[in-house]
Amino acid sequence: MIEKADQIFVLLGHWLVSFLPAALQKPALVLLAVVAIIVTFPALFAITVLLERKGLGRMQNRYGPNRVGPYGLFQPVADGIKSLTKEDIVPLSADAVVHFLAPVLLVVVVFMGYAVLPIGRNMTLVNLDAGILFFFAIGASSELSVFMAGWSSRNKYSLLGAMRAVAQMISYEVPLLMSSLAVVMITGSLNANRIVDAQNQYTYGLPHWYIFTPWGFAGFLLFAVAATAETNRSPFDLPEGESELVAGYFTEYSGFKFALFFLGEYVGMMGISGLGTTLFLGGYSAPLQVLGFVPSWAWFIGKIMLSMCVFIWVRGTLPRLRQDQLMNFAWKFVLPLSLLNLFVAAAWRFMGQGFLRWVVCSAVLLIAYVVMARVGMKREHFGPRSYRYAE
């Protein structure tokens, strides 16, 4: 019974496909799974948008939207209708082809990332051997769409926003990769299912999630920071800063294209949360062994929604970082720490089982954190000004 609930989507898929001739069954199953992803994650996107607006509102001592439907639950529907029926304005001197392709590219790339995430037991769309590498490769392509959006608008401010966004995404790409590299190193495989299987074991009912190890905890924090920056999310949302650059690189987009960018951003956020869940939070495994009766896909979706809640929480709390502060943070703090994390993970692996490795690894990471905070994040002290006058 529990097995059935766990595998319900797989069984449903196989049953639906059994009506077709044998030759078409495999492609039909893949197509069905693709359709399922394309339906599920935008639905989660609608829920997330509502959660964000209401959650941010509550954090700011106000109600969120509460007029459309009971407690504002139909607000995403209203938003969807609005963005579909708005006039699509393309600037006269804009590059029409590139302007059209930018949101398309973003959405395509972002959805492709879901192909390698294990959404449940036996529920990975494509079980690639180099799955994690695929996800990062696809994620890197989304930067190109940001650039295309900014450049094709023929708007200096859009271009500026796009440049900043691309610079930010490239800078934080490296710590993102480094922190996940520690996980890959310890597991010994780039296969997402293998990584989840390695974490799906329990001692005394507690799971072997990588976040519960010192290097995993540090890695998860670094991954979270880099993921926030990759998806241009507050506090790293200067490129789309609402008060600085109007809307940054998507200033000139209206109506459905804007909705596509919005969708792409949130679905990308969910994708990268999914990757973080797979790498550090044990994917579809339950936190306690006794809770194993809950279906695996429910745990995965639940962990993704929890990550989204944390994203929203951080957005409501922290002020925006300036571009140079952002870049300093990336290169002078996050990157050295993620390199060190790699070393610590290696030391963890070779120190054998026991209490010593916990103490040593935690101590090294803590000391490095404090030292880097003092050294890497030093603020410039401005001396007295010197003036130069024209002769």
Add this chain to the structure above:
Amino acid sequence: MSFVLYILAALTVAGGLAAVLLKNTVHCALALTVAFAGLALLFLELDAQFAGFAQILIYIGAVAILVVFAILLTRGSETPKGSAYSHSPLVGLVIAACVFAVLGWAVLHSTAQLPPGTTSATPTVTVADIGNALMTRYVLPLEIVALLLTAALIGAVIVAMHEKEGSR
């Protein structure tokens, strides 16, 4: 030769041609990206997973962006005045023909070197195999490449710093 291979080949060639023939430089860069993507898909079609994904990650994710940044920071988005084609097409044709001949000879000669009994299936090379090879057999070239990259990075930083110094 499978049907998919024809489509991918057409895509890559179209991308390459567009990269050469288009007027707007940024359009050329984007067409080049399409050509890179076609190449990556070709790698994946041939079951070389690591090569394909590394191609996407490095070429599309970094090199294409580098090209685009370089175009923007130097020439801007103005279309080049005058003809985009060179004044001596004959010399170009001759050189292109020579390069094609050399590459074609290399490709055909390489398949002739295989012992006649091998099947057409390519040996599966997993990422683990590549990693193993890099760490054991090819570790010296790896380190030399790393050293070279570090030197290039330091050189770039020094050049940029000098420019900052010079503009004061």
Add this chain to the structure above:
Amino acid sequence: MLGEGILKGLGETARNFAGSFVSKERLTTIQYPEERAEPIEATRDFPFLVYDGNDWEAGLRCVACQICEKECPPKCIYIVKSTDKKPDALGKPQIYPTRFDIDISVCMSCQICVEVCPFEAIKMDTEFELSTTDRFGGLLYDRAQLARSNEYYHSIHPTEAAEVDARLAEEKVKADAKAKAAAAAAAAKAAAAAKPAVAAAVPASSEEPATKKPEAETQK
């Protein structure tokens, strides 16, 4: 320590989030239009004309002196004086405005008209839900629309109205006292003038009416 501020901030927002479901001070929204905020007493929106008694035409305090029309910065008041005189609430004949229009789409609620009115005739109302779909005359209020009773004034600005009423009553008392004194003086003067008129007839009677006439006129 790096990160301490972030954690404190996260705690604060979490407290706000949780508290907004339980305590009123962490969720201060007033859901207009179902709930309204209590306006303070000195709220002012657009002017209205005060009338005493029950008949607005008879009891209108405004005497069309046109001071508010001249002082209004955006010139949103338009007054037409009457040609005849009507008795006001105190019984004295006064001129009155036949037209008193305020264009509230122009009015900027500066209250200068209230400050300069010598007759406490124009005061500030607290109504703000005045939107209308008629864009040509809907926001042009005439005399009938602007007239509100003194009781209404008491209900919206109690302390101010009480003050105004006290002042008006005082003035009325003073005016009455002056009138009485003038009448008594006039009567005394008349009585005094009657006696010497018999004794020193022509020069006294030619002098005194001249001195009495300017006195009587200033007292009106």
